[in-house]
Amino acid sequence: MKLYKELSPSLRTIMTPGPVEVDPRVLRAMSYPILGQFDPEFTELMNETMEMLREVFQTNNQWAFPVDGTSRSGIEAVLVSVIEPGDKVLVPIYGRFGHLLVEISERCGAEVVMLERDWGTVFEPQEIVDAIRREKPNIVAMVHGETSTGCIQPFDGIGAACREADALLVVDAVATIGGVPVMTDAWQLDAVIGGTQKCLSVPSGMSPITYNERVEAKVLRRKTIERGLREQGAEVSGRKPVASNYFDLGMLQDYWSPKRLNHHTEATSMLYALREGLRLVLQEGLEERFKRHKRHEAALVAGLETMGLKLYGDPDCKLPVVTCILIPEGLDGEAVRSMLLNTFGIEIASSFGPLKGQIWRIGTMGFSCNQKNVLHVLGALEAVLLWHGADVNAGKALQAALRQYAHAEEKQPC
Template identity: 50%
Template sequence: MNFNDLPPALRASFLPPPRLLMGPGPITCDPRVLRAMSYQLVGQFDPAMTDCMNQTMALYRGVFRTENRWTFMVDSTARGGIEACLVSLLEPGDRVLVPIMGRFGQLLTEIAERCGAEVHTIAVPWGEVCDPAQVAEALDRVRPKLLATVQGDTSTTMCQPLDELGRLCRERDVLFYCDCTASIVGNAFETDAWGLDAVSAGLQKCLGGPSGIAPVTLSDRAAAVIQARRHVERGIRAADDEDAGGERIRSNYFDLAMIMDYWSEARLNHHTEATSMLYGARECARIALEEGIDEVVERHRIAGNALAAGLAALGLALFGDQAHRMHNVVGVYIPEGVDGEAVRGRMLADFGIEIGTSFGPLHGVIWRIGTMGYNARRDTVLTTLACLEQCLRCEGFAAPPGEAVAAALGAFS
């Protein structure tokens, strides 16, 4: 193919349009993270690289609020982090209990089923969370190996309380896994204090980075289960390894036993490190710890409450149990008679602002508007509310002029 014969659009570099991403994620990336990701590559076993890996592990112990030795990165999107944890912890026939309060509980169910697990679920209406008493009853009835949860489900904007669930699991010798991709550093999260055994996350929400790497932390208890399944001898798979316990982990790429070897002092080769993503992950954690995790959570709480106040002042009804809403995403009903997609289209075309639709039973019923990471700020909330007011008016909705911004300013102050 001759380059000069290509259409002009293909011959030009791709330049993304300016956008303010105020949906449920991904969000506008923090410029400091983008800068870190622009740095030059070094070899994956260069001492500078291994130092960067060690520093990143130490920083994410602070993010996760844990002393876990096994705190590291999986080179994948957040979904890959989920799959790595589940495929490495679950063997075919293992029982797993999944509370479902939205789309991402359904995702945990699907991934666990693909691991060959016997999956049991607790389903609550979208917009609610699971009561600990429900979970306790199901744990006693199912007797699972693993409880797999989502803390913040962006499909419903709900935040599942976790503090009691860890105690319930420890009393019954059940492993406790959580996907906190949408909630980490935007909402309180305490790996050790809440008794979590395995946690995975992503950068593209409250951490203010891009999708493409998944922070993971494992308790000693979870690490022992994974390492008992290893079939590795001097870096070579050996199916007849007499020391190997359990069934072989069915994924090569998402085999956490092998990835742990890669992140250990031994640095056994597993894959070529996604160096630029590692730089970005390190910077996301550094920025969060520099501000202070409690302070970051509080910033998200204030921004989320201001957005919710502004939406209510527009005459819009908020979705779900507000006592359990995530700080960083607000669900709001699309007004009757208003074309929700037309409003979203106007927001994007006229103002360069993206807000989200939803999944399944909520598709076309609510918008999801996020205040996450770099976008959890006063100016972004006020701008979004002012522009939404105008777009609603263009679609025939009688939004009270100026009330949304005034209410948000009141909440901020």
């Protein structure tokens, strides 16, 4: 019999756009013995998690809970529950994750209308408003922060246009929640999907979502009670149910409501992790947290630019938590990444599709977003680039970052 070694993962400095390093307090939460799913102590933890999610999503929505799966499980849960086959879904695309929204919507039977922008830019909100008025979609699905390109989409007027057109606005905020303001109610977002493994700094495996009464009304029209759980005489809806059982928001909300109608078995240790992660976010304070992300982004960017590297994408729509760098011509981007990982223990990311081999991506997210990490990555990157014979300004990047930090401290205490 093969003997498997004890688990002993190396310690890494993870500077990708997710998954990122996890706060030790969150790691510790996962090591606590578990409770049963209907234990009142556990359901109280579920309720607290819902309360905290409402704060983080900046919403008064009743429904705010995690879907048990990775981030795209939350996206699919929302889309499969709100899209009825034949619905028209408008998807503005400016990177890989816009395409994912198209892909999932198509699988849900939607008629998809795409609006495309060059990667590295975002839409003028008015373009989207015009498209909503023109296309009269049932649903508008869009990405808030595109990790594939490091761009962030403003929402001015889009929520109002959706209300006017009676369309539901579904927003993928996987990359932004907890790092950049996501104002569910103020922006009139009908459903928002967050991710755990990015700015919340909880391991991948849950996807927090929130949605309002407009979404709930559509979900309830298709609601059923599961076979094998129905008591005698229970009514059965005549409508075609949601195409997924696992992702049926009608069933999920019954499980998360005081009814606690059995659906899945809640992922206990991940729930512990999410609750602890959210607790730490609220303890830091949302505004403080957003400022922290901006502060470290500024230092990173100062260092990279001073080194002589060029950033990718339109600076006017730069996502504060992801910085994309054009790989200097003639350099093997993957060799640089490998040396960073194997020699310095630092992970940065490449990108997808048309950007594969063109850019590196550095995340400054959640627990990974700190001065030690930013300085470490700048110093290591400079050394690795010099090692590979790249033409960079030696010895300048860390000085620029340090100046940036000193300047930020003058303006506001850490």
